Structure formats: structure tokens, C-alpha cells
């Protein structure tokens with residue numbers, strides 16, 4: 001089938017490449033001409049494992065093309081998919097639909113009879129119906145409207161798209177339903193393709209993300225209690241996750257959720273609930289609890305220095321919101337690092353992929369080329385993102401190279417035994433009691 005995707009970011013690009021890989025002819029449109037040029041020459045402008053190989057293959061066999069020319073893009077397609085961003089409006093915290101609306105208005109005069117317009121962007125309930133009217137008021141051809149929320153996770157995006165748990169499609173007519181069934185035919189052997197009405201598909205996406213954010217926040221609160229009562233949250237997590245009714249995913253305590261989706265989608269769900277007169281009290285509480293957690297992260301480091309980090313050097317391993325992505329949107333690093341800086345700390349950072357986006361967001365940070373370089377001469381080392389490569393770093397050499405070998409592990413990558421044997425003088429994990437060496441006893 002011929003498909004055009006408007007918006008070539010983390011979702012649009014992965015969707016486009018995967019749909020091309022399954023035999024469709026995909027045209028990706030973006031207003032960012034630099035991005036288009038880069039993609040036309042086979043260079044992926046984001047970090048997503050494996051995407052470069054599939055891009056090259058599908059460019060070579062002419063299954064995918066990139067353009068900044070919307071007119072050509074729309075003319076190409078049976079299906080036009082909108083995959084632009086839907087961030088939160090920083091003032092009202094409502095989802096900001098200006099990018100989606102702008103696309104709707106610009107495709108309206110270009111549409112041809114019988115095309116299907118699909119909203120893939122995560123959008124509040126009612127958006128697809130509203131866009132249908134908006135487009136229809138600026139064009140006089142018959143077209144169908146659909147929604148197709150995306151559930152991929154950055155870092156495993158291709159795998160998630162190629163082998164989804166489910167495909168959700170919201171439609172209002174048989175024509176769109178048949179077209180989209182055909183589009184997703186190559187994916188549906190191993191999963192359910194669920195056809196719903198427009199509003200239910202939109203709601204499924206928000207409810208899924210709000211539920212996952214709630215699960216993370218739940219275990220984070222349990223971890224606070226574990227620290228006070230001497231339990232170990234990793235064991236608690238395993239013990240409850242083995243219950244198939246609960247499941248182990250999204251049940252690891254950490255610094256609090258961040259990233260490009262959960263913060264804005266929980267805010268959007270709370271906003272939609274308020275507007276609709278059905279307050280989402282659980283989601284509102286999740287947002288509050290998570291914000292509080294992010295704002296208190298620095299306290300674990302303050303504690304190591306009796307409340308003052310003035311002139312202390314704090315090294316960070318990992319600043320992206322999760323490993324295997326370069327995405328810095330709403331990363332916990334954007335809370336803890338500026339807070340420590342405002343208290344006089346010098347912050348030194350190493351992240352395998354975060355520097356490009358992070359440099360603009362984290363001013364006055366010293367960026368290093370390796371984990372060892374970041375830790376050298378630091379007064380404390382703080383692990384914020386669990387990049388797999390940190391397991392390969394020698395912790396012994398790291399501890400020796402530090403000014404004072406404190407290890408703060410927001411991802412519980414290591415444990416007390418490893419930290420002690422490696423020569424650290426303290427180990428502060430999440431959801432377990434912290435350990436501080438009795439240095440006087442050691443030295444006497």
C-alpha cells in the first residue's frame with residue numbers, strides 16, 4: 001500500500017521504516033529540512049538501535065522516501081498518517097495540539113477522494129472527530145478519519161513495532177477499517193488487531209500510559225517504605241511481580257518516571273478528566289507523587305555531605321530518561337543536576353548518547369567521553385540511567401580514581417557487596433538501606 005507519514009520523529013520514523021520493511025511504499029514528510037536531508041542520505045538523526053540498517057535497506061529498495069514537500073507526500077498516498085508531537089502546554093498543562101492542527105489544516109486542500117487520514121499522535125479523546133470537522137470545513141472531497149495510537153518504547157522501538165502486543169485502530173466507517181486492516185496485515189499473525197470507535201482508541205492510549213506510570217509510582221512509594229523499615233525493594237518487586245495478575249514489568253523502583261510520554265500523557269489524562277467532569281484522582285496523585293520524588297532526588301546526595309554540596313564534584317553516569325535512547329525529554333537528570341548546581345556543586349556527566357540533546361538542556365555541566373573520565377576526582381558518583389555498558393566498567397578502578405568514593409545508585413544496578421568490595425566508602429541504592437563504611441574502625 002502507499003502510505004505517507006507526516007512527522008518523522010521517534011514514532012513517525014520508526015513506523016515508516018517498519019511499514020516499509022513489511023512491503024509498503026512509505027513517504028515520510030517533515031518540516032525539518034535538515035532532518036529530511038539527513039534521512040535521504042541514510043543517516044538516522046536519532047539514536048534507536050538497529051534503525052540505521054533497516055533505513056539503508058529500504059532506501060536501497062525504494063520502499064521508503066523522505067521529503068519536506070507536503071503536496072507531493074499527500075499525492076503519493078492511500079493513507080496519510082499524522083505523527084507529530086503533542087507536548088504539554090507549559091502554562092495550562094493541557095495537551096498542546098497546535099502541531100496536529102497545523103498538519104490537518106495544511107493537508108485539507110491537498111486531499112483526494114477516498115484517502116484515509118490517521119492520527120497516530122497521542123491525542124486527547126475527541127481529537128480525531130474534531131480534526132475530521134476541521135479538515136472537512138477546508139476541503140470538499142470525501143475522506144475517512146481513523147486513529148491508531150502507538151505503543152512502541154524508545155530503545156526497543158523496532159522490535160515493539162514489528163512484534164506488537166496488540167494493534168489498536170479507531171474508525172468510523174468500514175472503508176477505513178478495511179484499508180487499515182490491509183496495512184497491518186503483515187503484523188497481525190502474532191497479535192490481536194482491535195477495531196474500536198475513534199474515542200475508545202484514543203482513550204486506550206492514555207489509559208495504558210497512565211496505568212504504567214501508576215505502576216512505576218506505586219513501586220517507588222513502596223521503595224520509600226522499604227528504606228525506612230529495612231526491606232529490600234528489589235526482592236519485594238520480584239515477589240509481587242511473579243504474581244501473574246501483577247506482572248514484573250514496570251515494577252522496578254528508580255528515580256521517578258520521565259521521558260517523552262508518561263509525564264505529558266498523565267497530565268493530559270488528568271486535564272481531560274477535569275474538562276469532562278470525571279476527575280482522575282489516581283492519575284492526579286501519581287503526577288503529584290512523581291513530581292515530589294523528582295524534586296527530592298538530590299537529597300540522597302546532600303545526605304552524604306552533611307547537607308552541603310558546595311564545591312563538591314558530582315559525577316553522573318547516564319542522563320537520558322532511559323537507556324538505549326538519546327531522548328532527554330523530561331529526564332530526571334533535568335531535575336537533580338540543576339538542583340545540585342544551584343547548591344554550588346560541580347556536575348560532570350557521561351552518557352553514551354545523551355550529549356547532543358543534553359548540552360542545551362544542562363548548562364554548565366562538564367561532558368566527558370567515558371564513564372571513567374567522569375568519575376575521576378569526583379566526590380560522589382551517581383548512576384541515573386542504567387546503560388548496559390556501565391556493567392563493563394571496572395568499579396575498583398573507578399573507586400580508586402575518585403576523591404571520595406561515594407556511589408549513589410538510582411537504578412540499583414549494583415549492590416552493597418559489589419560496592420564494598422570495589423572500594424567504595426558508601427553505597428546508596430533505592431528502596432534499601434544505604435551503607436556507609438565505618439572509616440574510623442577501618443583505619444584504626
Ligand SMILES: NC(=O)c1ccc[n+]([C@@H]2O[C@H](COP(=O)([O-])OP(=O)(O)OC[C@H]3O[C@@H](n4cnc5c(N)ncnc54)[C@H](O)[C@@H]3O)[C@@H](O)[C@H]2O)c1
Pocket residue numbers: 006007008009010011012029030031032035083084085086099102103120121122123150151152153154260261
Ligand atoms: N516517543 C515515543 O516513544 C512515543 C511512543 C508512543 C507514542 N508517541 C506519540 O507520538 C507522537 C510523536 O512523538 P515523537 O516522540 O515521535 O515526536 P518527535 O518530536 O520526535 O517528532 C515530531 C516530528 O514532527 C515534525 N513536525 C512538526 N510539525 C510538523 C508539520 N507541520 N509537518 C511535518 N512535520 C512536522 C517535527 O519536525 C518532528 O520531526 C506524540 O503524540 C507522542 O506522544 C511517542
